[in-house]
Amino acid sequence: MWTFDALPRERLARAYGFAPSDAWLDHLRLSSARLARGCSASFVSEGGLVLTNHHCAHACLEQVSTAERDHVRDGFYAAAPGDEVRCPDVEVDQLVSIADVTPRMTRATAGLEGPRFFEAQKAEMARIEKECQTSDRLRCDVVSLYHGGIYDLYRYRRYQDVRLVFAPEFSAAFFGGDPDNFEFPRWDLDVAFLRVWEDGKPARVDHFLRWGAEPPREGELTFVSGHPGGTARQLTVAELEYLRDVALPEKLLDLAEYRGVLTEYARRGAEARRTSQAALFYVENALKANRGRFAALVDRDLMASKVAAERAFRDRLAQDPERARKVLPAFDAIARSQAALARIRAPLWLVEQAGGFRGDLFRHARTLVRAAEERERPNEKRLREFRDSALPALTEALFSTAPIHDELEILKLAYSLGKLREGLGPDDPLVRKVLGPESPEELAARLVRGTGLRDVGLRRRLWEGGKAAIDASGDPMILLARQVDADARAIRKKHEEEIESVERRSSEIIARARFEVFGTATYPDATFTLRLSYGSVKGYETGGRKVSPVTVLGGAFERATGREPFALPPSWLAAKGRLDLATPFDVATTNDIIGGNSGSPLVNARGELVGLVFDGNIQSLAGDFAFDERVNRTVAVTNAAILEALEEIYGARRILEELRPARAGAPADGPARTSPGRP
Amino acid sequence: MWTFDALPRERLARAYGFAPSDAWLDHLRLSSARLARGCSASFVSEGGLVLTNHHCAHACLEQVSTAERDHVRDGFYAAAPGDEVRCPDVEVDQLVSIADVTPRMTRATAGLEGPRFFEAQKAEMARIEKECQTSDRLRCDVVSLYHGGIYDLYRYRRYQDVRLVFAPEFSAAFFGGDPDNFEFPRWDLDVAFLRVWEDGKPARVDHFLRWGAEPPREGELTFVSGHPGGTARQLTVAELEYLRDVALPEKLLDLAEYRGVLTEYARRGAEARRTSQAALFYVENALKANRGRFAALVDRDLMASKVAAERAFRDRLAQDPERARKVLPAFDAIARSQAALARIRAPLWLVEQAGGFRGDLFRHARTLVRAAEERERPNEKRLREFRDSALPALTEALFSTAPIHDELEILKLAYSLGKLREGLGPDDPLVRKVLGPESPEELAARLVRGTGLRDVGLRRRLWEGGKAAIDASGDPMILLARQVDADARAIRKKHEEEIESVERRSSEIIARARFEVFGTATYPDATFTLRLSYGSVKGYETGGRKVSPVTVLGGAFERATGREPFALPPSWLAAKGRLDLATPFDVATTNDIIGGNSGSPLVNARGELVGLVFDGNIQSLAGDFAFDERVNRTVAVTNAAILEALEEIYGARRILEELRPARAGAPADGPARTSPGRP
16 A cells, blocks of 8 residues: 555565556556545546446435436446436545645644644644645645654545446345455456546546456456555554454444344335435445454454564664653553543544434534534634535535435434434433433434425525524524534544544654654555555465455356345346356455555556456455455456446447547556547 | 352351341242243242242233233233233242252263263253152252352242233333433332242242331342342453453344344334334343443453453462362363354354244244154253253243244344354355245245244144154244254254363363362352342442432432333323322342342341342443442332332232231241231
8 A cells, every 4th residue: 555656666576577667657646536435446538437336336326316216226327428417426536746744744733732733733734735725626635644654735636527427236236245245256346437527528537547458367466556545554552452442342333233223224115225225335334344353353363463563663662762752652642542532432423423413414414503613713723624625525515416315314313313322321411402302213303304404405505604594593403413513512622632632643753753763664554545556366265265366257147046135137137148257257366455445446567457446355354454465355346347247238338439449559658648539 | 149058147247247047048048039031039928929020021021912902011910810811931930959969960070071071961960850850840950150160959849830910011110211221320110020820829838028118228238139140250361352352242243233123123013013122122131231241341450350360370270280280271271162162153153042043933943843853862862951851941932822923033033044144154055055045034034924833733733743743844944943953963062072061171170279279258150040149228439420329209200201211101190199209219239140130039137028129230230250349239129119109000909918918027037927918
């Protein structure tokens, strides 16, 4: 997970005999993209065609569906440009430049501790971002790498008009469902094509990936260029113990119960099922991923190695008394902050992070209530999510036309109000204030049925009306958001002042000491910034069994039972005779990825797209804490399977023509020439 | 939790200035009772009236209800003896005698290890029990105390005709619901009266508790005589780590998801709600209890003290090389067995323990399928639950007339078949064999709708028909039970041979070494055998707040919101004006109890009943691993509140008259004279 500006080319050359040029790297970086709400992607045509996963477009597919036309179940294909449908809240970002702002950030916080450190850091970030962001088409984020060892300014080209071009049926994209999720072998076509538009027409992009003529072969060098969301490999032992003993168990129990509720809710009928499927997918995916993380942390060997590594590092630090005096207390400060975090975890999660107030309607209400206050403040004094540079993404979400389903909203809010009461206790003053005599179910139903916030127009008027409009509003959801806002802000403040600021400051100290001792021999923990991983197509052994790294299309037909989640869609059954069943379908590679990398292109040494990353195997879940190349695998759909399906199953001529021209042999190592693609 | 034959009277006298006589102890023991499926109780009249908790009678209340007459919601009162309704599967046991059989058990297993040890132990237990059990009215159990340090033969008078006499409304019994469960202060009337019958009329009992004239006062000495189900205070650190890292997290996640499913299922309608309420109560109760156990094990101090104690014990053992050579390897053997257990936990739970096949119908099917084989074997070669001494309880459950609700059965079976697939993986041969191409939902619906096992008559015919009848049966649930039986037995055998036998043998060795070093200064871990705990009515501090140990009836009215679970029933609202609102309602005491003690009498030094134990506070959940008298509290309903409610709210004259005579001042320390009670 190297940053593009710090790839260890000599190490790569030693291991794989290949040293990418600057041009190769720039081209790959500029052909890569991020879906701002949490996925990766790539440009695959001059005409702005974007390749990502079905599960990254799942929410959009549901949002553009209706009870009559279910694009999740049936798939989507825009046979003509005019048929492409805008996704209500997808933003595509392309990383244009990286600049080191560490000196400036360091100056701004020099000598400060605790809340003053935190405020100064936040203000400086807001200033840097505001100076950078000269247009709404740009997005500027100050990001921290190595837990504060480096601060970089990431500048993105931002696309907010993103349209749906193609997606297969859910049952083909997620064949095997939750049982097969995070497993390998796999037979999934987890693919979607989107397109970035600007000024009312498809955008033209300068960089895009050529579609590889050959599928990836066992042993072949592969690159993944994408946005791993977060890893925790450089955390202290105290932080890992907090995760293991408190945060993960609590999160898992919530996810498990919520899964049960959603599963049973879906049985109410076809429409309940349709509208809750994306939520259930998200919950099941998170549950399985976090179970894997928990299993890694209760693994004796992994934790013992973490403890040993920290002890060795501390021993090394202790050899220099001056450095020891400066750095060792930071470990203790972090340990204390974790104990404090355990004490406020419940209200922080339930009240400030809205774990007790789930659903779109409350989310909109809180955004409006807070925006009314925050927008009256100077940019650098605002809560981070209301700084000027963040407003384009914020308003895109607030004014999203995505449908809001009342029954599902009631379910979510009632469930989470129940969790609020459970987590804080029925005698907690906030709980009493919120619930009054009502049950969670009653209150949720009254608020959801009574609010007008499902209307984008009302949200826009309340946004534009600012504080006066919010103060005058009698909307019950707005009233709830106002009622809890002081409590929520108080717990956030406590968290920032007593925990987050201590963690950040102490992590910075530790990270810099680590640089001094070890240099940058390892890459920074993932932070949803663009990273490059190299590896190769490779099988592995598990439980005494050898797993081959490539599956073929025919395997899906062998595995199919006709029942969900092992049911292939009718389109596949009808096309079976036309398909080359020996086509490589999904592959496993040794690339180091993590959640957020979904949708990343898998690229060969020629810079050609040879696959689409959509998952990791079950062993990859421990990758949050440590990467074990023996068994940790990235899972991708091959370029060949995507073409075969587009051609023989979906007849998606328009996409095929747009991709085809790029298949011809272009220079092996250099930016792609722009080609006469369409539209 | 002292056994009645080993109460440290001098210690008690030193602490509380009271030394009970043999007669006092015998009387209390014989006035105590056990509900065989997992609760405690006491006899409170000569006429066989039994006092226990509402939540111990909850299943019975549901089983005797119908869609038209909901005794869980509305309560139950038999105004005349003939109105008492038999509970389909409640067994009441009264402990008649305890005999030490350690020498006999030790002889039978001398020099044996592993499977041979296990088989010899099982066979000797079966022999001892069979010799003892001269009638179906007796129940004989060989029980292990101190993890094999002592083996005792417990002989019980068994009552299988148990009838319902009185229960309040669920909303009064469980006021505060899950939010208030395991909390204090409390305002619950968690009370039910049953009656043991024999030969078609109420049984007459020789020993019963006098109803105390005064409620328990702060500081007063209190005894709890009951059946704590199980504690884990004498486990090795390896066993505790297995619980913390594997068993408890897995169990919690299952309970949490199942809770979600049941909660949402109940919203299908009134009948779904009525029939699933007891299951939901059980799941929520187990979830909260196990969360408390998990929290205790991730508490640094508690685990550190366990590690330190074990190290100190091992150091002590190491001082005697001969003993060290004999005992220390037992710790390692247990550690290895825990690692092995982690590897087979999933199939053991899902297949042999039927976690993957939940519901009454499969349970009946498995009993029948196994009984057909087991009953052809000699008594001492059978699976424990099919030994002759166990058959009366087994057949009572098998021939229970409790209603079976198809939709709930489908829900349970579908959910658990999903867990089976999840836990073993969709490619596991057993999963493939069971599911075939069907989904868990389809298979569950087909089996439940297709089976005839809801008919007691068919179950009886299959039982009586033995192996020939089972082999000839085409009932789909019987077929399923047969289909998985070999796999289930195989995993059970593996568990017995590689884990259970090692644990038992090693625990015995450690327990005896512990005796040699420490004597019997502590009581044995709870094993659902009768125990006596002494303590006193006492408040405590938590989170800087002082909690008073007594609540009053009026508090319930103050807390009531009118909405479940804080809604008082109409009967209470109507009676409010007649009630003495200052009556002590629930109390907290320092008695050491655990799950299984529910329904235990709280008794004063005069041997009078002054309360009914129904819960512990949240701090008591750590009591599974260590008892902390500063905060661990038993929670009981007072004698006074029960009388006040029977009199003023329920007008339960017949019960009041039966209890009243015993209130007159009888000898303070000695068996009660039989009194002219009714009926």
